[in-house]
Amino acid sequence: MKKSYHHGNLKQELIEAGIKMVQQDGIEKLSLRKLASYCGVSEAAPYNHFANKEELLSAMQDYVTEQLMDCLMKAVEHTDEPDSPAAILNMGKAYVLFFMEYPEYYSFLFMQQCIHIDLSIEESTKSFLPFQYYKDKVCQVYRKEGVSEERIKYGIIAMWAKVHGMAAITSMKHIVKDFEWEDVLDKILVE
Amino acid sequence: MKKSYHHGNLKQELIEAGIKMVQQDGIEKLSLRKLASYCGVSEAAPYNHFANKEELLSAMQDYVTEQLMDCLMKAVEHTDEPDSPAAILNMGKAYVLFFMEYPEYYSFLFMQQCIHIDLSIEESTKSFLPFQYYKDKVCQVYRKEGVSEERIKYGIIAMWAKVHGMAAITSMKHIVKDFEWEDVLDKILVE
DNA sequence: TCTTGATGTTAACACTGTTAATATTGAGGA
DNA sequence: TCCTCAATATTAACAGTGTTAACATCAAGA
Numbered sequence: 001m002k003k004s005y006h007h008g009n010l011k012q013e014l015i016e017a018g019i020k021m022v023q024q025d026g027i028e029k030l031s032l033r034k035l036a037s038y039c040g041v042s043e044a045a046p047y048n049h050f051a052n053k054e055e056l057l058s059a060m061q062d063y064v065t066e067q068l069m070d071c072l073m074k075a076v077e078h079t080d081e082p083d084s085p086a087a088i089l090n091m092g093k094a095y096v097l098f099f100m101e102y103p104e105y106y107s108f109l110f111m112q113q114c115i116h117i118d119l120s121i122e123e124s125t126k127s128f129l130p131f132q133y134y135k136d137k138v139c140q141v142y143r144k145e146g147v148s149e150e151r152i153k154y155g156i157i158a159m160w161a162k163v164h165g166m167a168a169i170t171s172m173k174h175i176v177k178d179f180e181w182e183d184v185l186d187k188i189l190v191e
Numbered sequence: 192m193k194k195s196y197h198h199g200n201l202k203q204e205l206i207e208a209g210i211k212m213v214q215q216d217g218i219e220k221l222s223l224r225k226l227a228s229y230c231g232v233s234e235a236a237p238y239n240h241f242a243n244k245e246e247l248l249s250a251m252q253d254y255v256t257e258q259l260m261d262c263l264m265k266a267v268e269h270t271d272e273p274d275s276p277a278a279i280l281n282m283g284k285a286y287v288l289f290f291m292e293y294p295e296y297y298s299f300l301f302m303q304q305c306i307h308i309d310l311s312i313e314e315s316t317k318s319f320l321p322f323q324y325y326k327d328k329v330c331q332v333y334r335k336e337g338v339s340e341e342r343i344k345y346g347i348i349a350m351w352a353k354v355h356g357m358a359a360i361t362s363m364k365h366i367v368k369d370f371e372w373e374d375v376l377d378k379i380l381v382e
Numbered sequence: 383t384c385t386t387g388a389t390g391t392t393a394a395c396a397c398t399g400t401t402a403a404t405a406t407t408g409a410g411g412a
Numbered sequence: 413t414c415c416t417c418a419a420t421a422t423t424a425a426c427a428g429t430g431t432t433a434a435c436a437t438c439a440a441g442a
Contacts, residue, residue, distance in 0.1 A: 005406050006420060026303065031398060042422050044401080049420090053399065110359070112217065112298060157360075158353065158379040165356025168301070169348075188349040196437050197389055222429060233391050235432080240389090244430065 011049040013039050018060050027108045032056070064105055065126040071098050072133055085145065088138055092163040092189045095130070099167040100181065106171035134160060162189065202240040204230050209251050218299045223247070255296055256317040262289050263324055276336070279329055283354040283380045286321070290358040291372065297362035325351060353380065 007013070017038055021030050032053050033043045050056040075094035079087040099106045109127065135156050142152045166188065170181050198204070208229055212221050223244050224234045241247040266285035270278040290297045300318065326347050333343045357379065361372050 005422090006408080010420085032400090033398070043399090044423080045421055047400075107303060110363070111302075112363070154375055154378045154382065157357075157375065158382045161356035161360055161379065162349065162353045163356070164359055165352035165354070166348075168355055168359050169352055172301070172303070184345055184348065187345045188352065191345065191349045196391090197439080201389080223431090224429070234430090235392080236390060238431075 007039070007041055007045070010039060010041060010045060014046055014049065014056060015059050015063050018056065019063060022060070022108050023102055023104050026104050027057075027111065061109055062126045064109055065129060068095075068098055068105075068109075068130055069126075069133065071095075072130060076137060083141055083144055085141055088141055088159070089186070089189055091134060091137060092159070092166075093185055095134070095163050096166045096170060096185060096189075097182070099171045103171040106167055131160065134163070198230070198232055198236070201230060201232060201236060205237055205240065205247060206250050206254050209247065210254060213251070213299050214293055214295050217295050218248075218302065252300055253317045255300055256320060259286075259289055259296075259300075259321055260317075260324065262286075263321060267328060274332055274335055276332055279332055279350070280377070280380055282325060282328060283350070283357075284376055286325070286354050287357045287361060287376060287380075288373070290362045294362040297358055322351065325354070 014035060018030060018035050021035065021038070032046055036043050036046055039045075046056060050059065071094050072091050075090040076082050076087045079090050081087070138156050138159060139152060142155060147155065166185070205226060209221060209226050212226065212229070223237055227234050227237055230236075237247060241250065262285050263282050266281040267273050267278045270281050272278070329347050329350060330343060333346060338346065357376070
């Protein structure tokens, strides 16, 4: 039962094992050396696949962002009328519940550490895909409902702030406990 | 121009210099050794005042939280009628603008790293004072306005989520640039 | 004056990210 | 089939980090 010199799928496993570790202990506890050791590989091996720690974290963020995007898109698709305000509500709920299920993801996704400001948004990370998706959907629905462009503009930000704020708040573990968040999520988001 | 063996005011200077460094370069770049050196003191000196790095960070957070509290309280006091909905609006604006002025404070204050879950909230940090203050003020105003207790309960969370979410969003530097946030803050918060 | 507790220093430890030099392998061209 | 070489792994080293133990300095009160 010996393993070969070459791992075979190290890049992907680094990403997935890294996310697992973040999920369990949070981003602060994650070290490249522990991660490499967990993958059964030496401390310098990851540098064959990522230029540095930041680049690996960025890849991990992209991976998680894709999961979140799946979540949001499914929420819309499973709405009876995907063009209705109900779709927006469901998307907002999905967003908050995603971070409620994996509280460590929140601070991991939105920490500034590994956002490359020098690059354009498109090239840097996928961090903004969810916001983009949310924005487009709200636009679409509101236009169909005949809301004015002026109100749409503010509505997007207001709605996004509320949803993102709920995610931020509920992902603080010590706050979550004394409130039945899921029950009141609807009422809060439609208000 | 030599300084004495004993610093004289090290504890306080560590806190304030630390905050200055966070403000400039963000929390990730802050190291105890650099901070100690900046204060003209050896690497082990801080350990006479703080058990570990976490405890120092916690003291720094408390310091910043007090500044934020001042901000919020002044916003209420400077409102013509401190019991009116206008006070809530002003408080919300003050909250967002505080983090807009010092974007690094946001991730510093709300990172989980130095929150001691084992302790009760009161003893752990002052992190929750602003929320407490906000909550109490909203309660007071809404009761005076005759809002039902049920709606107050959800209103607090909804409002807090929006305000906190706005702070979270605007403190992401790369988003801020293509939007005139301050102009639309009113409209978004009253909506 | 002398002692003592508060506060400082130095040296060492284990751990981190990162790099340079080197080793191992698998796949494709001779 | 063999040989080469690019991809990928390893080991050893470096500087920087938080932390601790052992020791030094000093101010203030007995």
